[in-house]
Amino acid sequence: MFSEEKLNKVKEIIARYPEGKQKSALIPLLHLAQEEFGGWLSPETMDYVASLLQITPIEVYEVATFYSMFNLKPVGKYLFEVCQTGPCMLNGSDNMIEYIKNKLGIGVGETTADGLFTLKTVECLGACGYAPMMQLGKHYREHLTPQKVDEIIEECRAKAN
Amino acid sequence: MGRKLLLDKAHIEGIRYYDVYRKNGGYAAAEKVLKGMSPEQVVEEVKKSGLRGRGGAGFPTGLKWSFLAKPEGVPRYLVCNADESEPGTFKDRYLMEFIPHLLIEGLLISSFALGSNRTYIYIRGEYAWIPDILEQAIAEAKQNGWLGKNIQGTGFDLEIYVQRGAGAYICGEETALIESLEGKRGNPRIKPPFPAVKGLWQSPTVVNNVETLAAVVPIINIGGEEYATYGIGKSTGTKLISACGNINKPGVYEIEMNISVEEFLYSDEYCGGIANGKRLKACIPGGSSVPILPANLLLKTAKGEARMMTYESLNDGGFASGSMMGSGGFIVLDEDQCVVRHTLTLARFYHHESCGQCSPCREGTGWMKRVLLNIENGKGKMSDIDLLWDIQRKIEGNTICPLGDAAAWPVAAAIRHFRDEFEWHVLNPEECVKRNYGLAHYADPLPAPATAV
Ligand SMILES: Cc1cc2nc3c(=O)[nH]c(=O)nc-3n(C[C@H](O)[C@H](O)[C@H](O)COP(=O)(O)O)c2cc1C
Ligand code: SF4
Numbered sequence: 001m002f003s004e005e006k007l008n009k010v011k012e013i014i015a016r017y018p019e020g021k022q023k024s025a026l027i028p029l030l031h032l033a034q035e036e037f038g039g040w041l042s043p044e045t046m047d048y049v050a051s052l053l054q055i056t057p058i059e060v061y062e063v064a065t066f067y068s069m070f071n072l073k074p075v076g077k078y079l080f081e082v083c084q085t086g087p088c089m090l091n092g093s094d095n096m097i098e099y100i101k102n103k104l105g106i107g108v109g110e111t112t113a114d115g116l117f118t119l120k121t122v123e124c125l126g127a128c129g130y131a132p133m134m135q136l137g138k139h140y141r142e143h144l145t146p147q148k149v150d151e152i153i154e155e156c157r158a159k160a161n
Numbered sequence: 162m163g164r165k166l167l168l169d170k171a172h173i174e175g176i177r178y179y180d181v182y183r184k185n186g187g188y189a190a191a192e193k194v195l196k197g198m199s200p201e202q203v204v205e206e207v208k209k210s211g212l213r214g215r216g217g218a219g220f221p222t223g224l225k226w227s228f229l230a231k232p233e234g235v236p237r238y239l240v241c242n243a244d245e246s247e248p249g250t251f252k253d254r255y256l257m258e259f260i261p262h263l264l265i266e267g268l269l270i271s272s273f274a275l276g277s278n279r280t281y282i283y284i285r286g287e288y289a290w291i292p293d294i295l296e297q298a299i300a301e302a303k304q305n306g307w308l309g310k311n312i313q314g315t316g317f318d319l320e321i322y323v324q325r326g327a328g329a330y331i332c333g334e335e336t337a338l339i340e341s342l343e344g345k346r347g348n349p350r351i352k353p354p355f356p357a358v359k360g361l362w363q364s365p366t367v368v369n370n371v372e373t374l375a376a377v378v379p380i381i382n383i384g385g386e387e388y389a390t391y392g393i394g395k396s397t398g399t400k401l402i403s404a405c406g407n408i409n410k411p412g413v414y415e416i417e418m419n420i421s422v423e424e425f426l427y428s429d430e431y432c433g434g435i436a437n438g439k440r441l442k443a444c445i446p447g448g449s450s451v452p453i454l455p456a457n458l459l460l461k462t463a464k465g466e467a468r469m470m471t472y473e474s475l476n477d478g479g480f481a482s483g484s485m486m487g488s489g490g491f492i493v494l495d496e497d498q499c500v501v502r503h504t505l506t507l508a509r510f511y512h513h514e515s516c517g518q519c520s521p522c523r524e525g526t527g528w529m530k531r532v533l534l535n536i537e538n539g540k541g542k543m544s545d546i547d548l549l550w551d552i553q554r555k556i557e558g559n560t561i562c563p564l565g566d567a568a569a570w571p572v573a574a575a576i577r578h579f580r581d582e583f584e585w586h587v588l589n590p591e592e593c594v595k596r597n598y599g600l601a602h603y604a605d606p607l608p609a610p611a612t613a614v
C-alpha cells in the first residue's frame with residue numbers, strides 16, 4: 001500500500017488527464033509502485049495498481065509485460081543496465097559487459113548471491129556519444145572504464161552498508 | 162562558426178532557469194504571438210519557414226498542422242515526442258537538459274497555434290532525471306504567467322504535462338505513442354484514421370518531435386522567411402546532429418544545413434575527425450534505421466559531387482548509393498570495425514523492439530538476427546547472405562508501421578555495400594572470429610585527415 005504522501009502523488013497524476021481517462025496514469029503509477037515496492041512488480045503490486053485506477057488486473061499485466069523497464073522478477077538492490085547496441089559496441093561495450101560479469105561473478109540476467117547486484121544488457125539508451133554506458137537507478141553512468149566500474153561497485157557497496 | 166538558432170544560448174550559465182532564459186531573450190517569441198498574432202498567422206509563419214519534422218520523416222510541419230481537424234466542441238491535443246530511442250540519436254535529450262525553456266516556449270506557441278489546452282511531453286522512461294528538469298521549467302513558466310488559465314490576458318488556457326514511457330522504442334512511432342499515453346501496450350494503430358483526425362482519446366492530435374517544436378521559437382523570432390534563408394533549398398534552417406562512434410569529438414552539434422559531410426566529419430568545430438588517427442570505413446548518417454554508406458559514398462555522391470548535410474543530398478542516389486537525414490544520429494565506423502557485427506547489433510535491436518503485431522516484422526527480425534549471428538560467429542553459409550536479402554525484402558512494405566522497414570533497411574544496405582565482408586566471414590570461418598575484415602576498398606578517399614597526427 002502506498003503512503004499518504006504517495007497517494008497524494010497518485011491523485012496528482014490522475015488529475016493530468018481529462019475526466020474518465022485515468023487509465024493513462026497506469027505507466028506513471030507502475031513506475032511509482034516499482035520504486036516503492038522493492039524494484040519490481042509482483043502480481044500483488046499490479047493488482048493494487050489496478051484497484052487504484054479501477055481497471056481490471058489483466059489491463060495492468062498486459063502493460064507491465066510490454067515495457068522493458070518493468071521488472072517482473074525480483075532484482076538486486078543495484079541494477080546495472082549496460083547498453084550493447086551498435087554505437088556503444090563500437091566503443092567497447094562488449095568488453096565492458098565481460099568485465100562486469102567477471103568482476104561480479106555473474107552472467108547477464110543474474111543477481112549476485114548477496115542480492116546487491118543484477119546485471120542486465122539493454123538496447124540504446126540515448127547516450128551513444130558517451131559510450132560505453134549504463135543506467136544505474138535514475139541516472140546514467142557514461143564513459144565507462146574498468147576503473148570507473150570498480151568505483152561504482154565500491155560506491156554501491158558503501159551505500160548498502 | 163556556423164549560424165545557430167537553437168543552441169546559440171545553451172552554454173550560458175544558468176540558462177536552464179527561467180530568469181536567465183528570460184534575460185537572454187526567452188519568451189520574446191511567446192510574447193509576440195500572444196500579443197499580436199492569430200493561430201492562423203503562426204501556422205502561416207511555420208509554413209513559410211519550410212520547417213520539416215525533425216523526428217525522422219522530415220514531413221513539412223506547417224502542412225501537418227494544417228491537416229488538424231477542428232470539429233466543434235471536441236478538444237485537440239498537441240503531443241511532444243521525446244521518446245528518442247533511435248540508436249545513434251541523443252539530441253532531444255541535450256536540448257531538454259540544457260535549455261528546457263526553449264521547448265516549453267515552443268510548446269506554448271505551438272499549442273496556441275493548434276488550439277491545444279492540454280499538451281503532453283511523452284519522454285522515454287530511461288531519461289528518468291529529465292522530467293524533473295522539465296517540470297521545474299513548467300512550474301517556473303506557470304509562476305511567470307506563461308501557462309495556466311487566461312495566459313497573458315488572451316483567454317488562452319494551457320497546461321503542459323510530462324508523461325514517462327517505460328522502455329519501448331516503438332512508442333516513438335506516433336500512434337504507438339498515443340496508445341501508450343492512453344495507458345496501453347505500445348501497439349501502433351492501423352492508419353487511417355490519422356492522428357490529425359482521431360488521435361489521443363479519439364480526438365484530433367498533432368505529434369511532433371522535441372526539436373521541431375523548439376524550432377518554432379526562432380521561426381517566430383526572426384520570421385519564417387528569414388528562417389528559410391538558412392540552409393539549402395528545401396532543407397531550411399538548422400539541424401541538431403548527434404555524432405557518435407569512432408570520432409574525436411562525439412556530441413550534439415547544431416549545424417546550418419549548408420555544410421558538407423566532409424566538413425562536419427573532419428573539422429574541429431564538429432566531429433574533429435576519426436579517433437586514434439584511424440581511417441573512415443563507413444557511416445550511418447541519420448540514425449540506425451537509415452542505410453549505412455561506405456566512406457567513398459558518404460563523402461561524395463555517385464555523381465562525384467560533395468555530399469552535403471541536407472535532406473536532399475544525403476538522399477542523393479536513393480537507396481542504391483545514398484542514405485537519409487533521418488533523426489540526425491550520425492554513427493561513424495573506423496577501419497577496424499566489423500560491419501557484420503554492427504549490423505547484428507541493429508538486427509538484435511529491432512527484434513527486441515518489434516511490438517509483435519505483424520508476422521513479417523515479428524518473425525523476420527528474429528530470423529535476420531539469428532542468421533547474422535551465425536555469419537558473425539563463422540557458422541554462416543553463402544546462401545545465408547541471399548537468405549538475409551530475401552527476408553528483408555519480405556518485411557519491407559508488409560507491416561502496419563514503419564518499424565518493419567526500419568529493420569529491413571540497415572540489413573539491406575550492409576549487404577548492398579559490404580557483401581564481400583559478409584562473404585569473407587563465410588569463407589574464413591576461423592579467421593573471422595579472431596580478426597576483423599578491415600578497410601579494403603572502402604578506403605577513406607581523403608588524404609590523411611587533418612586532425613590525425
Ligand atoms: C519505429 C519508429 C520510431 C520512432 N521514434 C521516434 C522518436 O523517438 N522521436 C520522434 O520524434 N519521432 C519518432 N518517430 C517518428 C514519429 O512517428 C513521428 O513521425 C514524429 O514524431 C513526427 O514529428 P515530426 O514531424 O516533428 O518529426 C518514430 C517512428 C517510427 C516508425
Ligand atoms: S511493423 Fe513491427 S513494430 Fe510495427 S506494428 Fe508491425 S510488428 Fe509492430
Ligand code: FES
Pocket residue numbers: 083084085086087088089123124125126127128131133248249250
Ligand atoms: S547505443 Fe548505447 S546509448 Fe545508444
